Amino acid sequence: MSTLHVVSPFPRSNHSHARCQASALACAERTCAERGSRLTALRRRVLELVWRSHEPIKAYEILDRLHNKPRRAAPPTVYRALDFLRREGFVHKIESMNAYMGCGAPGHTGAAQFLICRLCGMAAEIADAGVSLRLGKRARELDFTVDAQTTEIHGLCAGCRPARRKRGQT
Amino acid sequence: MSTLHVVSPFPRSNHSHARCQASALACAERTCAERGSRLTALRRRVLELVWRSHEPIKAYEILDRLHNKPRRAAPPTVYRALDFLRREGFVHKIESMNAYMGCGAPGHTGAAQFLICRLCGMAAEIADAGVSLRLGKRARELDFTVDAQTTEIHGLCAGCRPARRKRGQT
DNA sequence: GAATGCAATGTTATAGTATAACATCAAGCA
């Protein structure tokens, strides 16, 4: 059985987010350079905002944060940048939230699964081959050809769950 | 290994949809009677529309079909009915489409998975315990408590896929 | 039956998410 592959964990208290974000941006720069696709200033800025934290961000929040100019950007600006970043595999959409989060492993092939905490709002990304293989197998049994899998799990992360108690305690 | 449990299949050509729909409505009636919850005329009508086919339906399409009165119903009418039907387990939301489909097995406990054909638009529901158990296990490893799972697979159903060819053929 | 309480529905307004369509700009190149 394959082991648990955590692509993007719930950050620990000692997590240096600045480094985390910088490394995601660097990875995107590198990948685009290799591919000849253009990580423009706008797209880079949007990716930066997506990686501002481990909490999926809404398109209109990106919009609000994009400029503090008198005239703020219009929605297509953000949606187009997000489309690009998703095509390149740098950003995932969390369908059940209409929100976007950075991909912790661009280049990784195979489906991802997301765990989303209903309290702190943070999300983790895992890539469990067993889950996607099994779904693929089920699909095959129904003669169904898979294009894309979406798996999103909502619940409580370790940090947000009240401390466990021994049995018998109140 | 558990066997494939198809909750709501892609309908076959000999599928009697009238019977399929009627049985879903009867099941809802029965279940509500047991629970003491109220399947009002409006809610029943919405459930009927959700079951009009195996294609997930949009809220505003329900709205359009609800009355042909001069004054059509307002959105909250439909969303409230859908909320009720989802609470009771008669209807699922397909998050990746913002659409709703009837549940083929109200009362079934455990997570469902959906296969959605990008051509004909029809969706099938399966309940693979292996998938949800495995996801549950992964979550546990991360100390994450699961409330709800969403799994949606997009692709091509058997009927919409061009006939298979032998290797070597064009 | 009248008064009460409560769930369901009606109604109006608005918030939130996303795209169409066309204009403009900027960089590479014939």
Place this chain on the structure above:
DNA sequence: TGCTTGATGTTATACTATAACATTGCATTC
């Protein structure tokens, strides 16, 4: 230079969903 093409700007609008308050209608109690 002028052309092509991809990126971005701009305006308008479509689509999805909920807040807030009014009204209705049924059940219960008196």
